Amino acid sequence: MTTRPAGIMALLVLLGGCAAGPDFQSPDPPEAAAYTRATVQPSLAPGGGEPPQRLVEGQAVPATWWQLFHSPALDKLVREALAGSPSLDAARATLAQAQQAVLQARGAYYPQLDVAALAERQQGPAFALGLLPSARHGLPVFNLYSLGPTVSFAPDVFGLTARHVEQQTALAELQAYQLAAAHLAIAGNAVSQALAIASLRRQIGTVRDILAEDEKNLGLVRDKFSAGKVTRNDLLTAETQLANDRALLPPLEQQQAAAEDALAVLVGKPPAEWTPPAFDLADFTLPGELPVSLPSALVRQRPDILAAQAQLHASSAAIGVATAQMYPSFPLSASIDTAALSATSLFDQSSLVWTLAGGLTAPIFHGGALEAQKQGAIEGFQASLATYRQTVLQAFGQVADTLRALGHDAELVAAERRALDAANDALDLQRLTYAAGRTDVLRLIDAERSAQQARLGYVRAQAQRFLDSAQLAVAMGGGWWDDPALVAGAKGEGK
Numbered sequence: 001m002t003t004r005p006a007g008i009m010a011l012l013v014l015l016g017g018c019a020a021g022p023d024f025q026s027p028d029p030p031e032a033a034a035y036t037r038a039t040v041q042p043s044l045a046p047g048g049g050e051p052p053q054r055l056v057e058g059q060a061v062p063a064t065w066w067q068l069f070h071s072p073a074l075d076k077l078v079r080e081a082l083a084g085s086p087s088l089d090a091a092r093a094t095l096a097q098a099q100q101a102v103l104q105a106r107g108a109y110y111p112q113l114d115v116a117a118l119a120e121r122q123q124g125p126a127f128a129l130g131l132l133p134s135a136r137h138g139l140p141v142f143n144l145y146s147l148g149p150t151v152s153f154a155p156d157v158f159g160l161t162a163r164h165v166e167q168q169t170a171l172a173e174l175q176a177y178q179l180a181a182a183h184l185a186i187a188g189n190a191v192s193q194a195l196a197i198a199s200l201r202r203q204i205g206t207v208r209d210i211l212a213e214d215e216k217n218l219g220l221v222r223d224k225f226s227a228g229k230v231t232r233n234d235l236l237t238a239e240t241q242l243a244n245d246r247a248l249l250p251p252l253e254q255q256q257a258a259a260e261d262a263l264a265v266l267v268g269k270p271p272a273e274w275t276p277p278a279f280d281l282a283d284f285t286l287p288g289e290l291p292v293s294l295p296s297a298l299v300r301q302r303p304d305i306l307a308a309q310a311q312l313h314a315s316s317a318a319i320g321v322a323t324a325q326m327y328p329s330f331p332l333s334a335s336i337d338t339a340a341l342s343a344t345s346l347f348d349q350s351s352l353v354w355t356l357a358g359g360l361t362a363p364i365f366h367g368g369a370l371e372a373q374k375q376g377a378i379e380g381f382q383a384s385l386a387t388y389r390q391t392v393l394q395a396f397g398q399v400a401d402t403l404r405a406l407g408h409d410a411e412l413v414a415a416e417r418r419a420l421d422a423a424n425d426a427l428d429l430q431r432l433t434y435a436a437g438r439t440d441v442l443r444l445i446d447a448e449r450s451a452q453q454a455r456l457g458y459v460r461a462q463a464q465r466f467l468d469s470a471q472l473a474v475a476m477g478g479g480w481w482d483d484p485a486l487v488a489g490a491k492g493e494g495k
Contacts, residue, residue, distance in 0.1 A: 019159025021320025029296040035400040046414035059291035063482035065473040068287040073277045081190040084268030091179040098172040105168040108161040111153040148337030158327040163320030170314035176489040177307035180480040188474040193263040198279040199463030200256040214242040234441040301477040308391040315384040322374040328362035413461040423454035
């Protein structure tokens with residue numbers, strides 16, 4: 001008879017690990033072999049002296065992908081942003097919190113040991129302690145002291161603990177991938193803002209050159225007007241052109257100021273206390289080779305897709321948690337106490353009291369709450385699955401848009417270069433004919449306007465090639481898997 005409870009407890013322990021609920025399987029990678037229906041040409045060679053680019057399929061993006069632009073100032077900026085961003089600090093702290101939740105959940109695998117001490121004053125019969133009630137004096141009043149450890153343990157018979165640990169582990173992975181996504185977003189935004197500043201500085205410089213030409217033309221028209229060779233209308237036209245071109249500067253300067261302020265926030269500094277580098281497009285080298293991951297690899301490396309998959313895993317484990325709560329539990333406990341009427345007698349052998357208990361708790365009727373909880377977990381899994389599919393679709397769409405944009409960028413910069421050359425030739429001709437008195441000022445102003453638009457268009461086309469090259473690296477996941485700190489977080493190391 002004495003061996004039966006021990007045998008039952010051993011059986012319960014051996015049954016642990018039979019986890020209820022579904023076992024998670026990662027979704028199959030998409031069958032798509034390409035990102036777009038139209039074939040994207042690997043060679044992006046605009047010609048006309050513009051630098052060519054080449055898409056390299058199957059090549060991984062490096063962790064420090066921004067170094068492809070060969071700008072020491074940009075590299076320093078991105079590292080400063082990654083080191084000083086409060087957003088990354090928050091993501092790291094959230095990951096550490098999630099990792100501690102995993103350790104907390106794993107604690108249920110082990111027995112819980114506590115110690116309890118008690119001192120109280122009572123009145124009443126105390127036969128067990130050797131006191132007998134006295135008819136003369138009534139029930140005795142006495143002090144009672146107790147001290148001893150208590151051990152409790154709940155065997156994980158139906159996998160409630162295992163599924164809870166699995167769920168918390170998946171949520172910790174989710175936070176690790178969100179940290180990688182935040183890391184990628186900070187680097188991508190820093191590069192984008194730096195390129196925007198460089199583009200705006202070049203556009204502002206171009207507009208100032210145009211203003212200098214406008215002022216020169218206005219002086220020429222004024223001289224001719226003073227000599228009676230042109231009408232006042234020609235003079236007003238030249239003044240209007242100068243005024244209109246001056247109006248181009250404030251919006252560009254405002255955009256540059258906004259980009260500089262955004263860059264200061266990215267590096268974790270107040271805009272009034274930090275000055276960004278004076279970036280110029282000439283400081284950057286357009287990447288000659290652009291890595292392009294295969295679609296099947298993209299789903300295993302983009303942090304937003306991996307985060308959605310981790311959430312899907314957590315939702316699957318939540319079904320197991322809800323299922324296991326519908327089965328019985330078998331709590332076990334044991335204690336050894338000493339109880340005495342005086343503190344000095346607590347450690348006498350005669351004061352020892354021990355207990356060993358095993359229980360069974362089985363849900364019978366909960367008003368449908370447990371079944372609803374399980375069904376809710378199933379619906380949550382379906383929602384997470386739909387979110388995962390949508391995340392994959394958005395990622396593929398982003399890559400497709402960027403690949404198409406790079407092809408169009410090459411065509412655009414070539415067209416803008418031809419337009420600029422033609423506009424400059426036309427402007428030179430108009431200046432010569434106007435100086436010779438063979439044309440009016442309106443034709444000259446029109447030629448200058450065309451040349452102005454061509455210059456600004458060419459600068460924007462150049463900047464767009466840089467921006468889309470950076471965007472492709474971000475769309476491919478940014479190579480975070482080569483960063484040891486981010487990989488350690490994704491693997492749950494350091495918990």
